[in-house]
Amino acid sequence: MNMLTRRGFALMALAAFALPAQADTTQKVLSIGSDVTEIVYALGAGDRLIARDTTSRFPEAANALPDVGYMRRLSPEGVLSVDPELILASEGSGPLETIEVLQAADIDYVTLGRGYAPAEVAAKIRKIGDALDLSEAAETLASTTETALNDQLNAAENFDGARKKVMFILSIRDGKITVSGAGTNADAMIKLAGGENALTDFQGYKTLSDEAASTAAPDVILMMNSTGSHGASAAEVFAMPSLAITPAAETLNLQKIDGIFINGSGPRTAGAAKQLHDAIYGN
């Protein structure tokens, strides 16, 4: 069944029942990126997913899907083996060689931006909706998400308490800590939660020297809620000499956030930011 006849059936269904686009539920979709997968489920199209990438672990149902590997290390034949008709991929999926092969195989391939500004997140939702023929549902989700994000952003900007400096630690390995500078999702999340990023004089993620970590003097340490080098207990974190003398250590203020909110922004981001705000400021 080709795309055209599928669209045809969809139109017939639309005409017959005058329902919002309950399009082509047999379409086989591969979703790459945790935010993308989450949005697909939020649009009610979870049953069309035939596979996902390693980072896609929400909602629970996604875990039952075959895993095509880490989003930056996709294997061309592995992806083809799940026989997708549509690939929804977060920007930065790769490697390039794999994407070239997939495009050569004439598979619909939609790239989705990783922007975290409310309008960008809304645009991402609409683009996914268009690709799934669920434009109307997407429009609703996009506007609620955009509104919620804008509201949260306003609330954060208008927050009149003393702002706390938040340092996001991506990983601690061999005593070296890798932290977020400006221009990352983590930076955006900190702003959205009404905090101030403790480190903004560089872009992206960098491994920090012990002294620089102390000098940044964060009031709060923010880490991802996962195991391994990404997660560590408060005792472990504040036992490190570089962090022991920070204000955060005095109040043992270590906050954890689900890694999914650092990977990309979606419908639940505003809520998570609100929660983080409450946790940081102890409301």
Add this chain to the structure above:
Amino acid sequence: MLNAQNIKVQIGKKDILHGVSITAKPGEVTAIVGHNGSGKTTLMRALTGDVSYTGTVTLNGRDLQTLSPEDQAEIRGVLPQASALSFPFQVIEVVEIGLRQANGTGTTARHALAQVGLSGYENRLYQELSGGEQQRVHLARVMAQVSAPIVDDAPRWLFLDEPVSALDIAHQLQVMDLARSFARSGGGVLAIMHDLNLTAFYADHMVLLSKGDLLAKGTPAEVMQDDILSQAYGCQLSVGVAPPPGTPFLLPQMAGI
């Protein structure tokens, strides 16, 4: 004919050889003898092109400097004092390493092995042989390399660096017999020797070095004189004459006797 004139070798700042001239004739076994550090091995290394020297060396009438490594390898084979061999090669493979063009049947190598008394050893692992057997494998390799004592009317040469040091008396005699028969068939043999009695018995011509200079040369009877040897080795030595062939032999003397 091997002709080395006024050979000087300097290694670092040290003069090892101060102008040594020697000749060796095909058909003869020429022995180089001398005390430890007298420059025997350095002289040999100059003749094989392994150290730079001043002076001239001609081999079969051609200047050594004008001979390519391949040409030299064809004219003369060099048996080193000791050979280390990495990897578990079979005996016949070791012999064939010396051949420029290995023939598939291995006849050349088999023939050479038979000459040194190692027939049947072809497929043994070199590493599993005794030191004496290993030395004979290398002798076979060198003999296979030069293929015959005379090729196209030109003599081939064996340069042997202490060929029998690691061998028992029976194999010493066997190897020296091989060297002599190579010479008797028209080839040239130049050998560094330590055992003066064995030298006296096998060498046609002797070259005696001392402290980097040529002290004496000639037949064993000419060179092996009490005063010459005592001066060369710095100790009291006395030469006798062995019964039937009349070759000189040496007995150590107690000091003061």
Add this chain to the structure above:
Amino acid sequence: MAVTADIPNNVKSRASFARQLHILLGLGLLVTCLFSLTTGPTGVSLLEVLPKLLSRTPLSKLEQVVLFDIRLPRLALGIAIGAALAVSGAVMQGLFRNPLADPGIVGVSSGAGLGAILAIVLGGLLPASFLAIFGQYLVAVSAFLGGWLSTIILYKVATRSGRTSIATMLLAGIAMGALAGAVSGIMTYIATDDQLRDMTFWGMGSLAGANWTKVMAAFPIILACLGTSFCLGRGLNAIALGEATAGHIGIRVQRMKNIAILCVAGATGASVAVSGGIGFIGIVAPHLLRLMSGPDHRTLLINSALLGAILLILADTISRQIVAPAELPIGIITAVLGAPIFLWILLRQRSVVDL
């Protein structure tokens, strides 16, 4: 001698077995190639496609892409790199006179990887006009130069008066690896996120990114290096007797060493440039062959090329099948299979590696 005289002279020699191995391994490679073309998570099978090809029935888009854009370039790259790594290993082992020398272990691969990393991160600083012409080859050339320099440094450091010390060699390899790690550490501070992603590729080898462009880039270099290496057989045999003796046999030792080092650097550098660091093939293939048919390099080098290709293709086939639809980096598989063999060599040949 009387004892051994009754061993017949026509005992079947290893040499003729080694020549038979050319054919056996060649057939083995053919079978492995067919197996690899037939195996993959999509289930596209050569057996189904072949009749279509013969009867000129058009292939489905999936079959076409899987066979011609995925498996075939991957197979070609696998053959070239497997052969390159195994032959480089054999040449290096011959040159260093030690069965444990391997571009991956003694730091040639780290040097090549370092060259690649420097090109990725600092390449942008070169004049635009230069980049316009050489840009696409920059990483490969830089990997080659890195491999070449580290081989030369290694040789100079580890070789004293013609004898290569295995201890010095391994230590120099460790230093080389540490230097590569340190410089790439510095580079992570300069690199952008995209460059960082490119860099991680060099640590863990993979054939997953194979395409025809890479095949075209790597093939000529590897082919030239392999062809030249195959002519080094007699010289490497002679080197086994020591450099002085090799010279007495008529080998131009210094020239041969230079050629061998260039070949190793070229083949390893080109491999690392397109597939990252894949370890142990260079040790395992020559070692197994030495056990089977002896160390004669005239046959060993060709057999190593064939066996190396077979091993790498098998490892790659496993790598794309074992966690399908995801993929395990091939470096992990060669290490899992190769490291035990490496340890086994250490156990069996302690004398060889006595530091």
